[in-house]
Amino acid sequence: MSRKLYSLCGTDRARPFSPHVWKTKLSLAHKGLDFDVVPVGFTEIPKVEEGATRLVPLLRDGDQLVQDSFAIAVYLEENYPDRPSLFGGPGGVAMARYVEGWSQTTLHPVIARIVITDIHDSLDPVDRAYFRESREARFGASLEAVAETGGAALATFAEKLEPLRHMLKFQPYLGGERPLFADYIVFGALQWARIVSPQQLLSPGDSVTSWFERCLDLHDGIGRSVTAA
Structure with a gap:
């Protein structure tokens, strides 16, 4: 799968807790898009995608990298217009x-x-x-x-x-x-x-x-x- 969502977590990698990542997880699910979650700790974030971001969420969708939960939602809306709308206009x-x-x-x-x-x-x-x-x-x-x-x-x-x-x-x-x-x-x-x-x-x-x-x-x-x- 080419779609990856980098997600903040603690010692337990199965418990992502960032509020902004959760916005994005529900946005992707809303659009019916499959994705893999890549858990990272705070100090690992600057190493992700060759230093692409200092904050999560970061979404890799094929060859596209998009950061910030609102920007990701807008990106999904514009690039997957045939799927349920995240904004309704x-x-x-x-x-x-x-x-x-x-x-x-x-x-x-x-x-x-x-x-x-x-x-x-x-x-x-x-x-x-x-x-x-x-x-x-x-x-x-x-x-x-x-x-x-x-x-x-x-x-x-x-x-x-x-x-x-x-x-x-x-x-x-x-x-x-x-x-x-x-x-x-x-x-x-x-x-x-x-x-x-x-x-x-x-x-x-x-x-x-x-x-x-x-x-x-x-x-x-x-x-x-x-x-x-």
Whole structure:
């Protein structure tokens, strides 16, 4: 198979956890495209494809290399137009840009505080050193200090999901009756936490929880192919 998806993982190579890679995995499944997952650790990424990227996901599709989950989704949409659409038209691309901004500025920073030591502990020693140095520089504090804020972040996390909860009063997915790439963006963030941490971000009976469970079942249950922590 010529299609490869480079995917971030820890010591257990069968547990890819990057939220951005999960967006791409569901995008490929949405399009009905076969692919092989190539697991890599943090410090292995710069060695992939002769230094093609410092971040994952990276998709090799034949002789094409595409990086960044949104760019990959656009690439798949343009190059496989005969398969189910990831956006449903230009308006869907614009909507997905907004959803991505909301997810990365509102959800990701909070989830990172909740799961940061769980991520660290799941990594190989060489990747632990990299992760500690890079994340402590990003947060301006030790991992342990960041983790101490995780309890408060978890207590208020449900409030961050209110825009999604409001939308789910009217339709089952952000894409409407069926999921689109916008759904995969938010799913990726929650899947990240589900895989790396035993912390429960979602509550039983919440409409967001029901939506997330539906997303786990999509495309022959690809989201459930990795069990919860």
